[in-house]
Amino acid sequence: MSAGVSTQQRQREMAAAVAAAAATSGAGRCRLSKIGASRRPPPARVRVAVRLRPFVDGTSGASDPPCVRGMDSCSLEIANWRNHQETLKYQFDAFYGERSTQQDIYAGSVQPILRHLLEGQNASVLAYGPTGAGKTHTMLGSPEQPGVIPRALMDLLQLTREEGAEGRPWALSVTMSYLEIYQEKVLDLLDSTSGDLVIREDCRGNILIPGLTQKPITSFADFERHFLPASRNRTVGATRLNQRSSRSHAVLLVKVDQRERLAPFRQREGKLYLIDLAGSEDNRRTGNKGLRLKESGAINASLFVLGKVVDALNQGLPRVPYRDSKLTRLLQDSLGGSAHSILIANIAPERHFYLDTVSALNFAARTKEVINRPFTNESLQPHVLGPVKLSQKELLGPPEAKKARGPEEEEIGSAEPMAASASASQKLSPLQKLSSMDPAMLERLLSLDRLLASQGSQGAPLLSTPKRERMVLMKTVEEKDLEIERLKMKQKELEAKVLAQKAEDSKEKENHCPTILRPLLHRTVTVAKPLKKAVVMPLQLIQEQAASPNAEIHILKNKGRKRKVESLDAPEPEEKAEDCWELQISPELLAHGRQKILDLLNEGSARDLRSLQRIGPKKAQLIVGWRELHGPFSQVEDLERVEGITGKQMESFLKANILGLAAGQRCGPS
Numbered sequence: 001m002s003a004g005v006s007t008q009q010r011q012r013e014m015a016a017a018v019a020a021a022a023a024t025s026g027a028g029r030c031r032l033s034k035i036g037a038s039r040r041p042p043p044a045r046v047r048v049a050v051r052l053r054p055f056v057d058g059t060s061g062a063s064d065p066p067c068v069r070g071m072d073s074c075s076l077e078i079a080n081w082r083n084h085q086e087t088l089k090y091q092f093d094a095f096y097g098e099r100s101t102q103q104d105i106y107a108g109s110v111q112p113i114l115r116h117l118l119e120g121q122n123a124s125v126l127a128y129g130p131t132g133a134g135k136t137h138t139m140l141g142s143p144e145q146p147g148v149i150p151r152a153l154m155d156l157l158q159l160t161r162e163e164g165a166e167g168r169p170w171a172l173s174v175t176m177s178y179l180e181i182y183q184e185k186v187l188d189l190l191d192s193t194s195g196d197l198v199i200r201e202d203c204r205g206n207i208l209i210p211g212l213t214q215k216p217i218t219s220f221a222d223f224e225r226h227f228l229p230a231s232r233n234r235t236v237g238a239t240r241l242n243q244r245s246s247r248s249h250a251v252l253l254v255k256v257d258q259r260e261r262l263a264p265f266r267q268r269e270g271k272l273y274l275i276d277l278a279g280s281e282d283n284r285r286t287g288n289k290g291l292r293l294k295e296s297g298a299i300n301a302s303l304f305v306l307g308k309v310v311d312a313l314n315q316g317l318p319r320v321p322y323r324d325s326k327l328t329r330l331l332q333d334s335l336g337g338s339a340h341s342i343l344i345a346n347i348a349p350e351r352h353f354y355l356d357t358v359s360a361l362n363f364a365a366r367t368k369e370v371i372n373r374p375f376t377n378e379s380l381q382p383h384v385l386g387p388v389k390l391s392q393k394e395l396l397g398p399p400e401a402k403k404a405r406g407p408e409e410e411e412i413g414s415a416e417p418m419a420a421s422a423s424a425s426q427k428l429s430p431l432q433k434l435s436s437m438d439p440a441m442l443e444r445l446l447s448l449d450r451l452l453a454s455q456g457s458q459g460a461p462l463l464s465t466p467k468r469e470r471m472v473l474m475k476t477v478e479e480k481d482l483e484i485e486r487l488k489m490k491q492k493e494l495e496a497k498v499l500a501q502k503a504e505d506s507k508e509k510e511n512h513c514p515t516i517l518r519p520l521l522h523r524t525v526t527v528a529k530p531l532k533k534a535v536v537m538p539l540q541l542i543q544e545q546a547a548s549p550n551a552e553i554h555i556l557k558n559k560g561r562k563r564k565v566e567s568l569d570a571p572e573p574e575e576k577a578e579d580c581w582e583l584q585i586s587p588e589l590l591a592h593g594r595q596k597i598l599d600l601l602n603e604g605s606a607r608d609l610r611s612l613q614r615i616g617p618k619k620a621q622l623i624v625g626w627r628e629l630h631g632p633f634s635q636v637e638d639l640e641r642v643e644g645i646t647g648k649q650m651e652s653f654l655k656a657n658i659l660g661l662a663a664g665q666r667c668g669p670s
Ligand code: ADP
Pocket: 052, 053, 054, 056, 129, 130, 131, 132, 133, 134, 135, 136, 137, 138, 242, 244, 245, 246, 279, 346
């Protein structure tokens, strides 16, 4: 008979939805700042391993045959107390038998999840089982047989040293906290003077314990220096089942903080919980009385709620009772939350453990169905967030802001991370820490910065350009614009003067040589005249022609039915231009002009564009903006698509620039 719990697929999906909701609870009150939090993270089932310890000296019943045995690397069977002919079979992610070593457990089930910490994700390892079944041995071990905690710390510190070495993209730091939950009180094991600490949840759904000591550690010796005396602070007592029965839940929290050394200066935080739970034994069999019974009751109450949380997650219930005990509140982001979790259920072979073993296995089987949704906990480093506009509350300053906050916000939103070492960042307002920046906007800024970096931008990164520097740059740009405007005004004045001078000269000529006046009839029929006003060419074209004076540009002329191609350099002067012949622009010249204009539209700077007729600074900016958004213009007529340029304006632009090009050439006579 298979006793592994087979929950319906639909229930599991609902549980996953509840898990995700639980992971992001609080998101409704304030926005998530996790990058990509808007996307649903992929699910990761809670992994469950069972470890059967060997018979140990000094335990009663060591001479009895074992009541449980392994079948393969994932399954085991235990006698069915209701029917001695049958056994109960269980299947898990891994089963470790009596002969398994500490290294087997660590390498098989714990080591693989450590890498997630460096991705900014959370992970947790929980040792569950009745008192005396080997939880502390598995988690802590002995100097000869070190358990999960020393091995994980050793590896993690090594990993962070390598990954955070000079020249690598991220700087890494590791901190540790150590606490126990004893009789529903949260006690700081690194500070024996601290009282009961409160567990809070921030606006991103992270579980926090404000005031909990956090020690930076860079080596295993550092870790031992803090951990060993703290372990002695643990509340232990004697019961009939175990000489040194743990009466409390011990939680070691290791945080890996990563800060990107280059733009866009992201920061990530991965949390690892290593938890040695208090015994799950049945209270009535321990022979506990008085204080011990009270302790046991509290322990079992916490574990009882843990069972309810697992059931609620499995059944997809709308309310998961995390808040009903300190233990489950603390585990909120590990069970049905954001962590990669592994539960190691420790069991003992002795017959008198039988009922506790069955209940531990049943709990483990139910936990196997819980689905977490781990996500990367990533934000921008506080110094990058200078330009974020402060809300009224931030501007009010701490005491006033406190008054302005509602009681709910006070409880939830004010909770700072347990960063004792991060005192500098604690001085920053929550807004400056990005917690309320729109994640979509943040993502766009990040990708823009990444794009600039990938294009080898030499300038200061967009997100990290200090505000003052940006102001100075803006001012310089403004001054330059003013200067350009002034120069343009001056140019106009000079042009007007030249025109006036010309008009005066021609008047004088008419007065002095009336004989060279053409007959009026001749003058009115010339077609070259209206084009004369369009003699201004794009600057580049004039420059090109000046550079290559011998370049031949042809104008196709019509005279009656006869067509003739002539070089512009033909030595015919203007005297004959007013002859009655129709001027047309050659298609080659037209195409050439169009191509030049198109090139200028696609490659010219705003300044270059202003050398074109009918293009002022505003239109030049519009063109550049359109080009950046939509890519190059495929034809000059696309100008009409630029917002702010009408079809009429586009036509007049074409006339002024392309036809102007033709009119700028000297027309040959027939
Ligand atoms: P728990 O923490 O669950 O109460 P312990 O870890 O204290 O249990 O284990 C009880 C006893 O069993 C200890 O003396 C421990 O050394 C021993 N023990 C537990 N697991 C093993 C194991 N896998 N191999 C050898 N001894 C073990």
